[in-house]
Amino acid sequence: MTTFALATHLTNVRLLELPQELLDLLTSPNCPKLHLRSATPSAPAVLTTDKRTYPLRQIQTSNTLFLLQPTSPTTYTPGKPLRTPAGSPTSLHDLESRAPLSIRDLHDAWTALCAYVKDGYAVRPSAAALLALWRRIKSAAEGAGWNLEEGFSEDDLFNEFDLDASDAIESEMFDAVMKRIGECHYKEGWWMIPRPKATTWVAQLVLEASGGSMPTDLFVARWREAMGGWGDGLAAASIGDITTHPTPTTIALKPECRLSPAPAAKEEPATTGKRKWHEKFGKGRK
Known part of the structure; x- marks a missing residue:
């Protein structure tokens, strides 16, 4: 045997x-x-x-096989020092370790959300907070007589804010916004903000802060107001790549352009279905 x-x-x-x-x-x-x-x-x-x-x-089948074996790195990737405590549940390093994204995709999303690290924790500002900061940036630049498209000192612009006010701006959030909509100027420490880039971003914030959709006329009014001197002549048709029109009189962000998940649709209570079934049953017996 x-x-x-x-x-x-x-x-x-x-x-x-x-x-x-x-x-x-x-x-x-x-x-x-x-x-x-x-x-x-x-x-x-x-x-x-x-x-x-x-x-x-x-x-189920394959002609060519690559066997992947798990390994654990003993050190962190050179050139990417820990920016936050490794034990922090919401630190940037923790997100890099756990998020189902490549490092580049994660950092692209990080920049798009204007996220930043504060006291060792990852912070994601709301659309309303970013919109308020943009208004102060625009107001400070106009008050100082600066053209944001031509270039400005980041430090000088930040110093225009009242840092002793109750709603003082966090420098980390300011830096995150500059990375989101600004471009480095040829002079070190200077930035410029392209108008088209800022215009689209602010439109996105206005809609996001209102739940993702709103009447078109109201949106355009708020959008123009938020853009200040850059608001003249703005029309909803110019941002058709990020918006849709659920009805002829409303405008909404496309799902892929939302900064946060759309609210889940409300489900009908279970009792409603039962009541309708009993009503049908009663009618049948008559």
């Missing part, structure tokens, strides 16, 4: 389909490090490099 024994313990593997772009990277001379990420153990996972995020799809 012949007996068999396993020489090694078997390990289950899953076959995952790799996008062609990622496959080309894996077979290139400079193969990048791969990271398997998910928000929670039960959430869908993605495969990332430092620059890109790739969705995964499980398959």
